[in-house]
Amino acid sequence: MTSETFNQEFEKIKPQLKSYILRMTASVQDTEDLLQDTWIRANEKLDTFKGISSLKTWIFAIASNLTIDNLRKKKRWPENVTDICKAAAKEDPRHFQETMKLIESSNYAKFEIQEHIAFCFTCIAKSLPLEQHLCLLLKEIYDFKIKEVATILQTTEALVKYHLHTARQKMIEIFEGRCALINQEGICHQCSEINGIFNPKQNIQEELVKIKMVREADKADKEHLFDLRMEVLKDIDPYSSGAHELQLHHLEHNRRVMEEYLKKNE
Amino acid sequence: MKNLITILLLMTSLSPMAQNGKAITEKKTFSRTTTVSIAIESDVSILWALLTNAADFPRWNSTITSIDGDIEQGKKIRLKSTLDTKRTFKLKVKEMVPDQKMVWKGGMGKRVYTLKKSGDQVIFTMSEKIGGLMFPLFANKIPSFDESFEQFAADLKKEAELIAQAR
Numbered sequence: 196m197t198s199e200t201f202n203q204e205f206e207k208i209k210p211q212l213k214s215y216i217l218r219m220t221a222s223v224q225d226t227e228d229l230l231q232d233t234w235i236r237a238n239e240k241l242d243t244f245k246g247i248s249s250l251k252t253w254i255f256a257i258a259s260n261l262t263i264d265n266l267r268k269k270k271r272w273p274e275n276v277t278d279i280c281k282a283a284a285k286e287d288p289r290h291f292q293e294t295m296k297l298i299e300s301s302n303y304a305k306f307e308i309q310e311h312i313a314f315c316f317t318c319i320a321k322s323l324p325l326e327q328h329l330c331l332l333l334k335e336i337y338d339f340k341i342k343e344v345a346t347i348l349q350t351t352e353a354l355v356k357y358h359l360h361t362a363r364q365k366m367i368e369i370f371e372g373r374c375a376l377i378n379q380e381g382i383c384h385q386c387s388e389i390n391g392i393f394n395p396k397q398n399i400q401e402e403l404v405k406i407k408m409v410r411e412a413d414k415a416d417k418e419h420l421f422d423l424r425m426e427v428l429k430d431i432d433p434y435s436s437g438a439h440e441l442q443l444h445h446l447e448h449n450r451r452v453m454e455e456y457l458k459k460n461e
Numbered sequence: 462m463k464n465l466i467t468i469l470l471l472m473t474s475l476s477p478m479a480q481n482g483k484a485i486t487e488k489k490t491f492s493r494t495t496t497v498s499i500a501i502e503s504d505v506s507i508l509w510a511l512l513t514n515a516a517d518f519p520r521w522n523s524t525i526t527s528i529d530g531d532i533e534q535g536k537k538i539r540l541k542s543t544l545d546t547k548r549t550f551k552l553k554v555k556e557m558v559p560d561q562k563m564v565w566k567g568g569m570g571k572r573v574y575t576l577k578k579s580g581d582q583v584i585f586t587m588s589e590k591i592g593g594l595m596f597p598l599f600a601n602k603i604p605s606f607d608e609s610f611e612q613f614a615a616d617l618k619k620e621a622e623l624i625a626q627a628r
Binding site: 341351353354356357359360361364365368 | 503504506507510511514517520623624625627628
């Protein structure tokens, strides 16, 4: 494969790759660095690409390796990350002012509930063990087959199945307990609360019925509701969606808060 | 010939290694050993992962309420079981041979888990021996492990086979 062909192919894969790295790291800066490192590493090793797997699988394997190196020494986030970050945001008037300024000045910062669902998943999924987190994203959001995930992570299909199953069950349990969108007794109402603060003119009920996961919450089983949540994520590119600047701003806030929180609680 | 087959069948069902998920308890004066063995259609690495992920145990295993600590060689774990809900069992992971064998040691007993590949199946065996010089004094106060062991094996089989079927 020539460098020119590789660059063309890389550009096609880049949006998915970038979104994958962001959803793993929750850091805009780390994502930029890792994306660049992936391109450099792939270019250096281009002559070793034999086409046994697809180029996309091969590039995702390089990106995953670099991302694992980046995350291996960092602590995982707790399940109640959104509670911790909400409390921190409330105590920080500067964060509120910055957010309002962004909403007023940007065309990509109108609060959208679907985007908040994706953002919330990104934060909470960081409570999963690293291997489970990787398997879940690769299989459920980026549509790799189990065999391809095993190739990317240099493991066996059996272990991918184990990590995937365990991750799904854990996330189903967390969202069942927390998410008021799918469970009336769920303790987290941040979607509607933030909508009320940053987008008060938007009718929350009208917006909620547009989301299949919410419409089917009463009748669908937990596994299916989780699949529908994954569909929400698949439809959103965190770097080009309608409200991506707002959501990236929230994500950066949460990352900073969690870094301080984890340092304090070492 | 018919009698021979009947004898063989009886031997198989009574053997401590019968892989039918039925627990067998052997009682002696100074010890008691309970063993359960079951054939599971899954991959040995899935079973090993399930048996060594402490935090995840209560999700799939209805006989265990919680395990605190890491299931790693030489580490101590604190286990709460439905066998005695008020008690915390303090155990040490004495031996770990990945995908093959694990030994937990407690104050008066030892639990051994083994995994053996057999064609497309894995034979899971769990055995616990409790005893000592004082054992006869409290032997009749210790509840039977049979039901709990059978449930453990059934839960493991169900979960491991479900995971293996994923596409």
